[in-house]
Amino acid sequence: MARLLVCVLLVLPLLGGSDGAWNQRQLRRKIHELREIQYFKSFYSRLGIPKGAPSYEPVVEGYITQPLDHFNRRNNATYEQRYWINKEFWQHPGGPVFLFIGGEAAESEYSVLAGEHVELAEKHHALLVSLEHRYYGASINKDGLTLEGIRFLSSQQALADLASFHLIISQKYNLTRNNTWICFGGSYPGSLSAWFRLKFPHLVYAAVASSAPVRAELDFVDYNKVVANSLSDPVIGGSEKCLNEVKESFRVVESLLKAGNITQLEKDFFSCASLHPPDDYTEFVSNLADIFMGAVQYNDESAGSDVRKICKYMLSASSVYEGLKLLNSMFMDSMGMKCVENSHEKTLSDLKKTELDPVGVGERQWYYQTCTEFGYYQTCEHTSCPFSPRITLQSQLDLCTEVFQIPKESVFQAVQFTNEFYGADHPKSSRIIFVNGDVDPWHALSVLKNQSHSEIAIFINGTAHCANMYPSDAQDPPSLQKAREEIAMQIGEWLKSAREES
Ligand SMILES: *[C@@H]1O[C@H](CO)[C@@H](O)[C@H](O)[C@H]1NC(C)=O
Ligand SMILES: *[C@@H]1O[C@H](CO)[C@@H](O)[C@H](O)[C@H]1NC(C)=O
Ligand SMILES: *[C@@H]1O[C@H](CO)[C@@H](O)[C@H](O)[C@H]1NC(C)=O
Ligand SMILES: *[C@@H]1O[C@H](CO)[C@@H](O)[C@H](O)[C@H]1NC(C)=O
Ligand SMILES: *[C@@H]1O[C@H](CO)[C@@H](O)[C@H](O)[C@H]1NC(C)=O
Ligand SMILES: *[C@@H]1O[C@H](CO)[C@@H](O)[C@H](O)[C@H]1NC(C)=O
Numbered sequence: 001m002a003r004l005l006v007c008v009l010l011v012l013p014l015l016g017g018s019d020g021a022w023n024q025r026q027l028r029r030k031i032h033e034l035r036e037i038q039y040f041k042s043f044y045s046r047l048g049i050p051k052g053a054p055s056y057e058p059v060v061e062g063y064i065t066q067p068l069d070h071f072n073r074r075n076n077a078t079y080e081q082r083y084w085i086n087k088e089f090w091q092h093p094g095g096p097v098f099l100f101i102g103g104e105a106a107e108s109e110y111s112v113l114a115g116e117h118v119e120l121a122e123k124h125h126a127l128l129v130s131l132e133h134r135y136y137g138a139s140i141n142k143d144g145l146t147l148e149g150i151r152f153l154s155s156q157q158a159l160a161d162l163a164s165f166h167l168i169i170s171q172k173y174n175l176t177r178n179n180t181w182i183c184f185g186g187s188y189p190g191s192l193s194a195w196f197r198l199k200f201p202h203l204v205y206a207a208v209a210s211s212a213p214v215r216a217e218l219d220f221v222d223y224n225k226v227v228a229n230s231l232s233d234p235v236i237g238g239s240e241k242c243l244n245e246v247k248e249s250f251r252v253v254e255s256l257l258k259a260g261n262i263t264q265l266e267k268d269f270f271s272c273a274s275l276h277p278p279d280d281y282t283e284f285v286s287n288l289a290d291i292f293m294g295a296v297q298y299n300d301e302s303a304g305s306d307v308r309k310i311c312k313y314m315l316s317a318s319s320v321y322e323g324l325k326l327l328n329s330m331f332m333d334s335m336g337m338k339c340v341e342n343s344h345e346k347t348l349s350d351l352k353k354t355e356l357d358p359v360g361v362g363e364r365q366w367y368y369q370t371c372t373e374f375g376y377y378q379t380c381e382h383t384s385c386p387f388s389p390r391i392t393l394q395s396q397l398d399l400c401t402e403v404f405q406i407p408k409e410s411v412f413q414a415v416q417f418t419n420e421f422y423g424a425d426h427p428k429s430s431r432i433i434f435v436n437g438d439v440d441p442w443h444a445l446s447v448l449k450n451q452s453h454s455e456i457a458i459f460i461n462g463t464a465h466c467a468n469m470y471p472s473d474a475q476d477p478p479s480l481q482k483a484r485e486e487i488a489m490q491i492g493e494w495l496k497s498a499r500e501e502s
Contacts, residue, residue, distance in 0.1 A: 058088040059109050064168050066134070068141070068152050070160035081139040081161060082132040085169075086112035091125035096180040096495055097169070099204070100130035101162065101196070103189035104369070105361040106137030116469050116484065117184040117208070120491055126182075127173065131165045133158055133189070136362045145354040147404065150368055155192060156421075162196050166203045180498040182491065186210035186466035187442070188369075194447075195422050198429040206431035206494045208487060211466045213445035214434075215425040216418040218375035218411065219393045222444035223293075224385040230296045230307055230439050231386065235462050237308025242315060246292060247386040249320040253288065254388060257281055269328050272339035279344035282395055285388035287340055288324065289380065291331045292387070299439050299464040305334070307439075351403045364403070371400035375415040376445075430454045433490055435483060437463030456490065458483050 061084050068077040084107070089095075098121045100111045111130035112118065121128045132139040135153040143149040162183075169175065181204045185193035190212025197207035230236060232243040256265055262275055265284070275284055295305045310327060317323030332340065341347075351364050370376050380391035397408040423429075425447050436443035437460045447457050460467065461479040468483055476484070 058086055059112060060085045060087075061109060064165065066161055066164060070157055070164070077141075079134065079139065079141045079144070081134060081165075082107070082137060083165065084109050084112045084130045086118075086121075086128040089122045089125050090127040093174065094178050095125040095127060096182060096498075097175065098126040098128050099162070099166075099181060099183040100128065101183055101185035101189040101192045102130060102132040102136065103185065103187060103192070104133065104136055104366040106359050107132045114471050116472070116487070119472060120488060123488070124491070124495055127179075129165075129169055131162060134161055135365045138358050140356060142356070143354075145356060145364055149354075150365070150404075153365055153368060153372075155195065155369070155373060155418075158192060159196055159199055162192075163200055163203060166200075178502045180205045180495060182206045182208070182494070184208045184210075184469075185212070186469045187212070190466075191422075194427060194429070194432050194434070197432050198422065198427050201429070205498050206433075206491070208433045208435065208491070209446075210435045210469050211437070211440055211442050211446065212434060213374075213376065213442045214422065214427060214447060215445040216374040216376070216415045217445060218377065218415045220376050220378050220445070221382045221384070223378040223441040224380055224387065225382070226439075226441035226444055227293055227296045228384055228386050230299070230441075231292065231311065233307070233439070236299055236439055237306070238311050239315075242311035243386060245314045245320045245323060249314070249324040250285070250288070250387050252321045253285065253324070257285075268325050270332060270339045272341050273343055275342055276344075278390075279395075280342050282388075282390045283342040283344050283347060285390050287342060288328065289387035289391060291327055293378070293441070296439060297441055297465050301464055301467070301470075305331075348399075348402060351399065367399065368404055371404055371406045371411050372414050373418050375411060378441075426451065427455070431494055432456070433458060433487055435468050435487065436460065437465065437467050439463060440465040440467075458486055
């Protein structure tokens with residue numbers, strides 16, 4: 001089934017002249033699979049339906065026809081956008097509508113079947129609807145990935161899609177102003193959730209924005225700063241010593257690269273092909289760094305990838321080099337990889353592919369959005385970064401030019417404009433809850449402090465990316481349980497005030 005992948009994306013294909021796409025892709029796919037299983041279990045245990053039961057009647061999957069360009073009605077081109085609806089909890093006709101916003105990957109029916117928003121929908125008798133993001137999953141034209149075709153991919157077009165979806169759903173279900181809409185999203189869709197409320201306050205009454213990097217940033221230095229902090233954070237099994245060993249291991253690798261001991265590195269770290277300087281070297285160190293970045297971002301959210309385990313291995317090995325080797329092998333095992341793809345050529349050719357892939361993460365599309373809107377390049381040139389300084393901003397910007405013919409000056413301007421357009425981490429809006437975990441590196445680009453009495457920030461101690469969005473679990477740490485309660489309480493209050501206003 002492999003679809004749905006809430007919040008899995010945002011670790012970018014890290015770079016090199018480019019990019020650790022292979023490891024990253026493996027990691028995301030794996031997390032996605034685990035999540036599907038988790039959602040599946042949560043969903044079926046709730047209903048008491050055995051695994052493999054036939055389709056479930058209250059859920060509808062459909063397509064709406066959308067203009068390809070909302071901002072030029074003389075362009076009559078359209079595309080088909082996929083959505084899901086779950087009516088099982090809805091109190092007809094006055095109940096609220098909970099909108100789950102899709103992002104940089106294919107969505108699935110689980111977007112209306114499991115997760116925090118579904119639990120809240122059950123409580124408040126809401127109609128659940130979700131919309132896949134344009135250009136991802138099945139919501140894309142045949143030629144959508146060509147240089148010419150991809151032009152209409154942007155967060156602004158995506159928000160306009162949501163407005164038009166609001167209209168279509170309202171007509172289909174005879175909704176009125178009495179049906180209060182609340183939107184939800186995590187990671188990039190978390191930003192969309194906040195921005196939908198910001199730009200279309202007449203359509204959605206309130207928004208929950210989980211792990212939302214609302215501030216665009218070209219050189220996202222802080223990402224690896226948080227990774228370093230998390231590796232040394234005893235609350236999640238890290239330590240100063242662990243962080244130092246990680247740093248040292250990258251220094252040893254660097255000295256081997258400098259000394260020209262390449263065959264040894266290829267062999268020790270199972271490179272699929274021989275490494276050619278300098279771009280493959282960058283790929284190689286990026287892939288190694290990805291193991292740590294992924295472990296931190298998805299700490300406790302995916303098997304084989306958490307800070308406690310990583311630090312245990314680093315500290316128990318006979319040398320830092322052996323520790324890194326061991327971790328790499330473990331990572332490969334958990335991802336089912338036989339070798340690690342370190343070829344920069346391969347990364348480039350993958351990002352240039354224009355054939356549609358209806359499942360998984362849209363790597364090419366997402367990279368395009370970083371070049372045209374967000375930047376978010378996770379660099380390692382600052383001394384606070386424990387990995388390799390070969391991971392530079394330039395190498396990631398080069399991809400914008402090589403893959404999309406977008407010069408670096410344009411990327412810089414685009415990032416500035418995005419912040420000007422949406423208000424960065426000081427959006428002037430109301431009734432938005434920003435939820436973040438302090439372990440998650442993306443929190444550095446989000447809203448961490450209350451902006452006003454109704455733009456509320458919840459900062460969770462000890463959790464990673466989008467932790468609050470998953471189905472609640474008795475094992476959840478107390479800080480997460482408390483955050484869920486605060487979110488639920490706030491949603492309850494807002495729904496009440498909406499009823500009083502109507
Ligand atoms: C779209 O517009 C073009 C002219 O700009 C016209 O030839 C074509 O028939 C239109 N297509 C549709 C589906 O309306
Ligand atoms: C909406 O209203 C129309 C006309 O009153 C009715 O035929 C239709 O069944 C209603 N649809 C829903 C989903 O209630
Ligand atoms: C909304 O609900 C109120 C109270 O139930 C009702 O008087 C009003 O007509 C409704 N408005 C719409 C647009 O349906
Ligand atoms: C490079 O590899 C050779 C053979 O494995 C080894 O003898 C030598 O010590 C290595 N050099 C460094 C700098 O590690
Ligand atoms: C932020 O706002 C919420 C809700 O109004 C409130 O409970 C919380 O105490 C505020 N936090 C801070 C740090 O002011
Ligand atoms: C986070 O939780 C840990 C215990 O799990 C505690 O030791 C620490 O003080 C907490 N930090 C904050 C900022 O509350």
